[in-house]
Amino acid sequence: MTVSIHDRVVTIVSEALDVPRDRVRMQASLIDDLGAESIDFLDILFRVESAFGIKIPEDEMWKGVVPKTITVQTIVDYLERRGTAGTTP
Amino acid sequence: MTPRAWITGVGVVSPLGVGAQATLDAIARGERAARPPSVFDASGFRQTQGGEVREFDARPYFRAPKALKLTDRAARFAVTAASLALAAADLDPHSIDGDRLGVIVGSSGSDLQAPALGAAMAGMTPDEVEEIDVFSRKILDGVSPLWLLINLPNMASAHVAIQFAARGPNSTVMSDWAAGLQAIGEGAEWIRGGEADVVLAGGSDSGLMPFAYASFEQAGFFAAPEPFVPGEGAAVFVLEGGPGGEARGARPLAEIKGYASAAAGDDPQSIGGALAAAMCDAAAEAEWDPSRMATLIVSGLGSPIGAAAARALEIAFVQRAGTARPITFEPWLGHALAAAAPIDLALALMSRPRMGMPLLCGAVAPTGQAVALAVECVG
Numbered sequence: 336m337t338v339s340i341h342d343r344v345v346t347i348v349s350e351a352l353d354v355p356r357d358r359v360r361m362q363a364s365l366i367d368d369l370g371a372e373s374i375d376f377l378d379i380l381f382r383v384e385s386a387f388g389i390k391i392p393e394d395e396m397w398k399g400v401v402p403k404t405i406t407v408q409t410i411v412d413y414l415e416r417r418g419t420a421g422t423t424p
Numbered sequence: 425m426t427p428r429a430w431i432t433g434v435g436v437v438s439p440l441g442v443g444a445q446a447t448l449d450a451i452a453r454g455e456r457a458a459r460p461p462s463v464f465d466a467s468g469f470r471q472t473q474g475g476e477v478r479e480f481d482a483r484p485y486f487r488a489p490k491a492l493k494l495t496d497r498a499a500r501f502a503v504t505a506a507s508l509a510l511a512a513a514d515l516d517p518h519s520i521d522g523d524r525l526g527v528i529v530g531s532s533g534s535d536l537q538a539p540a541l542g543a544a545m546a547g548m549t550p551d552e553v554e555e556i557d558v559f560s561r562k563i564l565d566g567v568s569p570l571w572l573l574i575n576l577p578n579m580a581s582a583h584v585a586i587q588f589a590a591r592g593p594n595s596t597v598m599s600d601w602a603a604g605l606q607a608i609g610e611g612a613e614w615i616r617g618g619e620a621d622v623v624l625a626g627g628s629d630s631g632l633m634p635f636a637y638a639s640f641e642q643a644g645f646f647a648a649p650e651p652f653v654p655g656e657g658a659a660v661f662v663l664e665g666g667p668g669g670e671a672r673g674a675r676p677l678a679e680i681k682g683y684a685s686a687a688a689g690d691d692p693q694s695i696g697g698a699l700a701a702a703m704c705d706a707a708a709e710a711e712w713d714p715s716r717m718a719t720l721i722v723s724g725l726g727s728p729i730g731a732a733a734a735r736a737l738e739i740a741f742v743q744r745a746g747t748a749r750p751i752t753f754e755p756w757l758g759h760a761l762a763a764a765a766p767i768d769l770a771l772a773l774m775s776r777p778r779m780g781m782p783l784l785c786g787a788v789a790p791t792g793q794a795v796a797l798a799v800e801c802v803g
Contacts (some may be wrong), residue, residue, distance in 0.1 A: 353490040370490070377569040378493070390565075 344410050348380045351375055361408045379410070389413065427665035429612035430676035433513025434770045435505035435626075438657040438757055439475040443508060444774040451756045451771075456654045456781055458758055461632050463497075469637045470646035474634055475655030475758025477501065487587050494573045498531050501502035501658035501763070502580040503587050509624065510588070512606035513662040513674065517588040526592035526620035528611045529580040529660075530603030530627040532762045536575050544716035546589060569775055580628050584660075592620045598628055600789035601724055602685070603627060603762035605769070609683030609797055615665035618668075626660035636761075643790070645728050650694070652727050655758025659766035677773050678783070678801045682709035688792030695729050696736030699788040702796040704740055707784055710798035721772050721785040722750040723765035733788050769799065 345359045352369045353360075364415045365371035371379075377396070382393055397405050436443060438458030440450035457475035466472045482500035483489050484509045492500070506527075510517055517525060544566025545553070552558045573579065578596040585594050593614055597607040604627015611625030631640075645652040664674045684705030688694040700723070707714045716802055719735060724730050737750055741786030752764075753771050765787035772783055781801035788794040 351493070353492070355636075374570070374573070375490075381569050 340414050341411050343386055344383070344407060345381070346413070347379060347386060348407055351378045351382055359407055359412070362406050364403060365405050365407070366403050376405075383410065383414070389417065427615055427618060428462040429615040429663050429665050430677045430802075431661050431680065431773065432664045432676050433509040433511070433515065433774060434664035435508030435510070435512060436657070436767060436770045437477055437480070437501040437505050437508075437628075437659075438760075438767055439477050439655055440757060442480065442504065443478075444659075444770050446591065446694060447757075447767075448771055448775055450752065453559075454463045455583040456756050457655065458709075464571045464634055466637060468638055469641050471640070471651050471653065473630045473653060474637075475657075475760070477656055478654050480504075485587075490585065491586065494570060495579065495658060496534055496574050497630045497632075498534065498628045498658070498763075499580045499583045501630070501656070502529050502531075502660060503583050503628070503659035505626060505628065505658040506584045506588065506624045509626075509660045509662045512666070515622070515662060515664075515674075516589065519681065520622060522589045522591040524592050524621040525588065525590040526594065526611065526614050526623040526625075527581050527585045527588075527590045528586060528593070528595045528597065528607045528614070528623060528625045530597035530599070530605070530607035530766075531577055531580055531629050532600050532603060533577050533598065534575045534630075535598070537567075537571060538633070538635050540571065543773055543774065552796055560762075562685060571730075584624055588624065590624065592623075598796065599685075599793040600760075600791045601759075601764060602652045602759055602787045602789045602793045602795040604629070604659070605723075605765040605785060605787040605797060606685060606795040608663070608766060608769075609685070609795060611661075611663050611679040611790060612683055612797075613781035615663050620663065623663040623734070624650070625663050626658060626765040627760075628658035629761040629763040630656035631759065631761045644729075648728050652764070653682050653754075653758040655754075655760040656763070657757070657760045657767055657772040658763050660771070661766070676802045678781075678799045680797055681800050682712070682751050682798030683796070684709065685793070685795045687794065693732070695790075695792050696732035696734070698794040699786050700736035700740035702788075702794040703737070703784055703786045706798040707785075708794035710782070710800065712782060712784070712798060720750040721752065721765070721768045721783055723752055723754065723768050723787045724754050724759065724789075725754065727759060727790070729790050737786075765795075769797070773799070773801065 441447040611623035
């Protein structure tokens with residue numbers, strides 16, 4: 336069974352930031368709402384690359400986005416634009 | 425007036441318990457830690473057992489649990505032991521000036537997450553390993569960006585400082601098996617030198633990894649008649665002195681009255697002599713007569729270098745007094761590398777009604793580095 340992109344991203348962010356899944360809402364700011372720090376962005380990037388089997392060149396996923404406005408939606412939208420399928424757990 | 429370096433709290437994480445008393449109670453019940461490790465498969469080595477800290481959850485001891493992803497086992501043990509030591513000392517670290525709170529931890533290093541590195545490099549040809557562009561790309565693609573932060577040897581001291589808002593002197597000691605005891609000695613020097621009012625000092629380490637087992641096997645440690653049993657754990661001490669400690673009415677367990685180190689230099693046969701020299705020097709600083717020492721705590725006696733250490737101590741202490749007896753808790757716990765001597769000292773202090781005083785504690789590493797502390801229990 337394929338896990339949706341959204342569900343997989345929620346899992347990644349929940350594990351990387353050590354927050355419960357129910358707090359990882361689509362519009363949650365990684366910094367303001369979930370307590371992400373700079374090292375966490377590197378961690379999330381690596382986990383997304385590993386989970387989806389892709390390479391994300393030079394932080395393309397949030398390049399040009401004001402850091403405090405980066406949300407879970409930001410990550411999901413990027414993956415959908417890349418045409419990335421959901422993952423098999 | 426030179427501040428005195430008191431021990432006011434002790435925290436232990438060992439394969440037989442979280443806490444010094446829990447560990448002593450398990451030893452009193454006759455429990456032994458050695459069994460096949462669960463953290464890696466040791467079945468391919470001559471030594472298939474180890475002293476593992478099992479079912480250990482460090483989360484309750486971290487103010488920000490997210491930090492756990494940046495820690496290895498040694499760092500988790502260190503933060504936990506420091507938390508226990510502060511509680512035992514009845515000291516809230518946030519109640520004192522953080523600029524006067526120091527941290528120093530001894531550890532022998534990590535295995536650099538060798539399995540993860542190996543997986544990242546899997547399939548590489550020998551030529552590709554030599555090509556920096558190819559090699560770096562393989563590592564960057566296959567290893568988490570957190571890898572370095574997890575494996576840097578200074579991270580135990582760093583995480584303890586972060587957790588307890590310690591902004592005073594901070595250091596990491598890496599003199600192999602002598603590192604933990606040396607950290608305590610150096611921390612006591614900070615107290616006596618007026619650089620800090622409180623110091624969290626100790627050792628934290630883990631020998632339960634393929635890297636370490638391979639090294640011990642190559643060195644012949646597992647071929648001895650009584651095979652060396654690697655272990656892990658931590659012991660952290662709250663050291664206090666000066667106006668801060670006295671002002672809050674700290675109740676010391678003991679005073680560190682002597683600290684010395686020595687090395688075998690270019691003569692590997694002198695490892696025992698280095699240990700004896702360090703212990704005699706520490707006793708001399710404490711103005712103790714070595715010939716009247718009753719209790720010697722010596723880590724490493726169960727290792728292949730233990731025989732040399734025991735012979736040197738026999739000459740330095742036993743033959744003079746006839747009463748000195750070297751002891752260690754390693755037969756129950758395994759050898760926790762840099763944390764072994766601090767754990768021995770901590771358990772001895774916490775069982776002092778049966779141990780007697782003063783306590784002369786020594787540690788020697790296969791590298792020939794030796795450290796000793798003269799610790800006088802306070803009745």
